[in-house]
Amino acid sequence: MPKPVEVMPAEIGSSLRGRRIAVPESRELDVFAALLERRGAEVLRCPLVDIRDAPDPAPVLDWLRRFCAEGCDDLILFTGEGLRRLLDALERHVPELRTAFVKRLGEVRTIARGPKPGRVLRELGLKPELVAEPATTAGVIALLQTCPLRGRRIGVQLYGSEPNLPLMDFLIAAGAHPLPVAPYVYVDGAADGEVLGLIERMFDGCIDAIAFTSMQQVTRLFRVATEHGRDDLLRQALARTMVAAVGPLVAELLVAHGIEPQVIPGGSYYLKPLTQALIRRLGAAQDERLR
Numbered sequence: 001m002p003k004p005v006e007v008m009p010a011e012i013g014s015s016l017r018g019r020r021i022a023v024p025e026s027r028e029l030d031v032f033a034a035l036l037e038r039r040g041a042e043v044l045r046c047p048l049v050d051i052r053d054a055p056d057p058a059p060v061l062d063w064l065r066r067f068c069a070e071g072c073d074d075l076i077l078f079t080g081e082g083l084r085r086l087l088d089a090l091e092r093h094v095p096e097l098r099t100a101f102v103k104r105l106g107e108v109r110t111i112a113r114g115p116k117p118g119r120v121l122r123e124l125g126l127k128p129e130l131v132a133e134p135a136t137t138a139g140v141i142a143l144l145q146t147c148p149l150r151g152r153r154i155g156v157q158l159y160g161s162e163p164n165l166p167l168m169d170f171l172i173a174a175g176a177h178p179l180p181v182a183p184y185v186y187v188d189g190a191a192d193g194e195v196l197g198l199i200e201r202m203f204d205g206c207i208d209a210i211a212f213t214s215m216q217q218v219t220r221l222f223r224v225a226t227e228h229g230r231d232d233l234l235r236q237a238l239a240r241t242m243v244a245a246v247g248p249l250v251a252e253l254l255v256a257h258g259i260e261p262q263v264i265p266g267g268s269y270y271l272k273p274l275t276q277a278l279i280r281r282l283g284a285a286q287d288e289r290l291r
Contacts, residue, residue: 016041019282022198022210022241024048024217026189027081028271032213035275044207046198047189048220053085054161054183060089063155063181068100072155072179074109076140076167077117077128082157084120085183102126108155109147113140116270135269136249141170150175158182160216186216195224202237209242209263209282211274215253222257235259242281246274 017040025032026047033043054060064086066072077083090098102124112118112128114135121127130147132139154176158164161182171178190198199221201207212218225234238259245251245261247269254261263281265273 015039016279016282019208020044020206021278022046022202022207024189024198024210024221025213025271026050028213032211032271032275035271036278039275039279044198044201046194048195048217049186049214050189051081051160051184052187053089054185057089057093060086060181060183061093063179064090064094064097064101066179067155068097068104070104071153072104072108073152074111075105075155075157076111076113077121077157078113078140078159078164079157080116080118080120082159082183083117086157086181089183111140111143113137114269134248137164137167141167144170144174151177153177153179156180161185188220192224192228195221196228196230199225199230199234199237202241203233205240207241209244209278210238211244211246211263211278212250212254212261213246213271213274215250218250218253218257244274244278244281246270 016036019040020042021036022044023029023032023036024046026049029045029047033045036043067075087098087101090101105121105124106126109130110117110121110126110128111130111132112121113132115131116135118128118131130143132143149171154171156164156167156171156178158180163180168178168180198207202210222231222234225231235258242263243254243259243261244263245254247264251261251264263274263277265277267273
């Protein structure tokens, strides 16, 4: 796996003019596209996955009622999206509990996986007590190993509907009582035909780079290729395209599929550092061609 690309603030204004970049992001598609387009890139939007509320709100509402009734001592927040979805569920179904929920958020020990949950907490006038870095399950477990856990009731806002068995097993072994909640799920985004069209355009050399921002995007791309007998075409297409990953987990999944990402931001794994890393790497590639 390549070393992360370190980008200094002075490089932010560099140009991506003339570059065509595929963006499979969905939730923050407009934000990511704007970051790239402001630097001159042409963005090909192909959201591979979408995020939806949990199809059955009942378990989420049961969890919220338990949380508001002081049923948790700690809360692990994996994503800012998850906290927003919990707040949205309250607004739609039990708005009378919102005040109690926010009050309880300020009372429990909150553990955030990386910076994004903290941003949503700050909108509520709160902040996480602990922040896990790196922003991975392993990072969360390493942080929790420094905390007293035995007998504690620990709410866990899951990443999509993934049950996160490594974390659950760790909490149980530590004597804690995990109380997971899954406020959203991932579903297919763009139609299969659009995904196949993206693969063909990469194969034809029409795209300079593709920037993956979640593991679900990688999984969907390879699943569509497999289901339509285009595995070899996809691998050749990615070999002809600069592949960027927002962070190490996405990069590791790409490597597991036999694809070595050339661009990974250093230190912070979100959209702006990814944009900066693309600027630097594509600029270096342009300089190399001109020599």
